[in-house]
Structure formats: structure tokens, C-alpha cells
Amino acid sequence: QTVVTQEPSLTVSPGGTVTLTCASSTGAVTSGYYPNWFQQKPGQAPRALIYSTSNKHSWTPARFSGSLLGGKAALTLSGVQPEDEAEYYCLLYYGGARVFGGGTKLTVL
């Protein structure tokens, strides 16, 4: 069974920078896994942020960026705002099936 692993929680100060990562139990994450990132706030549906590793949707704030880092997919938030406090999920593609990471709870404090 494929497992996708994210940091359970991270804390960042307003205005700071934080990087969330997404690892696959099958090995290094590459662009062929089409990493996606989603943001979910309490009581709301998820919202898409990043697709195909590093591409932003038209509604994605510029402070969000995606990359590959050390064999993992990564989401970096630069100049964090209080409204960025949320749960963040990555999604990887495995040739038909897709697997979400367990999510990272980001606290802005």
C-alpha cells in the first residue's frame, strides 16, 4: 500500500517563510507524480493551490510556490499571512490511482 507522508504540523510567524514537504513510500517524488497541493480551512471544502509540481492556479496567491526538494514535493509559503493558517494536503498520481498525504496543519503564530 502506497503511503504519502507530510509533516503533521508546522508553526510559522507572520511574515515568515515555511516549507511543507510530501514524500512517497515508493521512492523519490518526481514531476511524473504530478504533485498537487490543496489548502483546507475548518468547515470548508479543499481549494487547489498548485498543480504539476510548481504551477499556480489563477487564484493562487503569489506567496505560494511549489518545487521538488531532496526527493520530495515541496510547498513554500513566503511572507506568511494570518489567513494562511489551515491544513495543507499534497496529492500524488500513481498511474490511475491517486494518493493524498496525511496533511500538514500550519499554525501562524
Added chain:
Amino acid sequence: EVQLLESGGGLVQPGGSLRLSCAASGFTFSDYAMTWVRQAPGKGLEWVSTISGTSISTYYADSVEGRFTISRDNSKNTLYLQMNSLRAEDTAVYYCAKDSPLDYGMDVWGQGTTVTVSS
């Protein structure tokens, strides 16, 4: 504006069946694959199933394979999820989502419908 509206959730006994629907608007429905994702109470997101725009291809998570069936009616702009042999662990909010045309992610999500499996 792209909109997805799920319906059909409710309370069902273990072993029972339920059919979820997702009404789509604001885009050419048949051009896009569609996906169901669920979220158990207090838990993370779980991919459930995906269907191609023409219904030729369907994909399922191991946890629902053989019990759930995804389908779509492009003439009605509606996505379905037939859920049989329901278990307590199927209790979740079920979201439908439109697949991105650019990769294998989902770019637009509905607000979800709640399924509770309990006696």
C-alpha cells in the same frame, strides 16, 4: 462560474446502499474527468474514484474497489457514486471535484455531502 453541487448523503445502516449525485454547471462537463474524494470526521482527505470524460476509464481506491461504482450522465451534467455494502469506516463527507485539464489533480471542488453509516 464553475459549480459542483453534491446530494444524496444521509444515514444508512451497515451493509446498506446509497447513491450520491453531483450536479455540474459552468463548464463543458463531458470534456473533463471527475473525481470523488472523502474525508472521515477529523481525518484527512482520501481519494475514492475517478472517471474519464467519456466514461471509458474508471479508477478506484483499494478501500472501495468492488463496493463502489462511479458513473456519469453527460446529457444531465451529473456525476454519480453508487455505494454498496457500506461499512462504518465509509462514514465521511464526500466531495466531488472536477479534474484539471492540465494534470491529474482537481481544480474545482463541491461543498460535500455527508454519509453516516451506523445502526
